[in-house]
Amino acid sequence: MDGERFSSSQLNEGLVKRALPRYATLASTITGAPRGSMRVSNLSTEFDYDDTLARCARGEHDALHALYRLEGARMLGVVQRIVKDRGMAEDIVHDAFLNIWQRAATFDAERGNARTWIFSIARHLALNAIRRRDRMPDSAFDPDELEQEDTSRPEGQAFEAFDWQTGQRMDDCLKELEAERRSCVLQAYVNGLSHAEIAEHTGAPLGTVKAWIKRSLVRLRECLA
Amino acid sequence: MNDVNEHDDKHALAGEYVLGTLSFAERQALTARLERDPELARAVRAWEERFFPYNALTEPLPPSDFLWPRIERSLGQSRPRVARPGVWQRLGVWRAAAGLGLAASVVMAALLFLRPAAPATPEYMVVLLAPQNQSAGWVVQAANRRQIELIPLGTFEVPEGKALEFWTKADDWQQPVSLGLVEPGQPIRLDLDDLPPLEDNQLFELTMEDATGSPTGLPTGPIEYIGRAVEI
Known part of the structure; x- marks a missing residue:
């Protein structure tokens, strides 16, 4: 079953083809580097992440809300790409913001970048969640669900398809x-x-x-x- | 791979942790090591910084309108609120239940970890993680929506004069409800007779409270472990 599911090159080709339109838009965002990353760096200069985390540590809800408005969508994108389950992804972003809130006082700007810290919290929660899921025996899963999950994972081999x-x-x-x-x-x-x-x-x-x-x-x- | 020496190994391990290729058990082991191995922690932070820019390869995905209100509600839970007497008076009952449930819990734990495909698979499961390092500390499992078991995965040091209090809150409840104090390292089995049946995504958490439990009937201390119910 496993072999059939994953090694079928037909399936993989299908996935890559279907993936292309998505990558085309993604490529334009990234190669134009500009839109994606410029926006990030502009925001970085305007938005004081270190100060926002310090305010979170003091218990200011507004600070966390500002961070959420700025980074929530980006974080959900990163998490969704890893867990491939929208409900689970929103749960993880919820938990990540709760973590950020609770751990804000432990953030040390001398040791690293605040955005890296924030996204690392979300990524590790997402990775823990999927690796925990991997650990479950196959029999715990509905095979149809797995099949679906696979077809919704068009990222295979496509990294060279865009910049x-x-x-x-x-x-x-x-x-x-x-x-x-x-x-x-x-x-x-x-x-x-x-x-x-x-x-x-x-x-x-x-x-x-x-x-x-x-x-x-x-x-x-x-x-x- | 003779040219990959031990020093490289540590950095490669940190790199694999950040990439995400480690198994769940390896991730747990590494997280536990981070606290006492500053060199490894530095190596992890260095990889996080190196790879961080590649998060830009992912398109943003606007969250649903419900996500922020949900986060805000959860923030409220971790702060002291108006006292609601009566909730934690049930503590004695829960303590008694803890003793009764112990034997059954041990059996269930064995089923869960040694024979995961056994027919006694629970209907709901929650893994309670430490917010600080995401290590799993407890598991809640429920064979039905009325009975839950809280099973420790390890030991936990509670400071003198403090106790761990167990809480739950479903999405549409106004406030969390205390399920009583728990002994570190001790399994506990609870009947949810006074509460609505367990539901998917229901929140469970353990907070550090005074030895007699939260004085307000709501969580006042830091969250030590937290997780949400997943229907199996």
């Missing part, structure tokens, strides 16, 4: 990786794919995927050093 670059130094290091390995890394980060799912999507053996990712991380770190 994934963000204008950061990391881009250059990712470019030095072979396309297939770079794709594994980005698939994992953006789509929350596990080793096994990446293996299914790429057709590479599980052990190979694990080694690729580990080696890629070592090389990325060397490159950034």
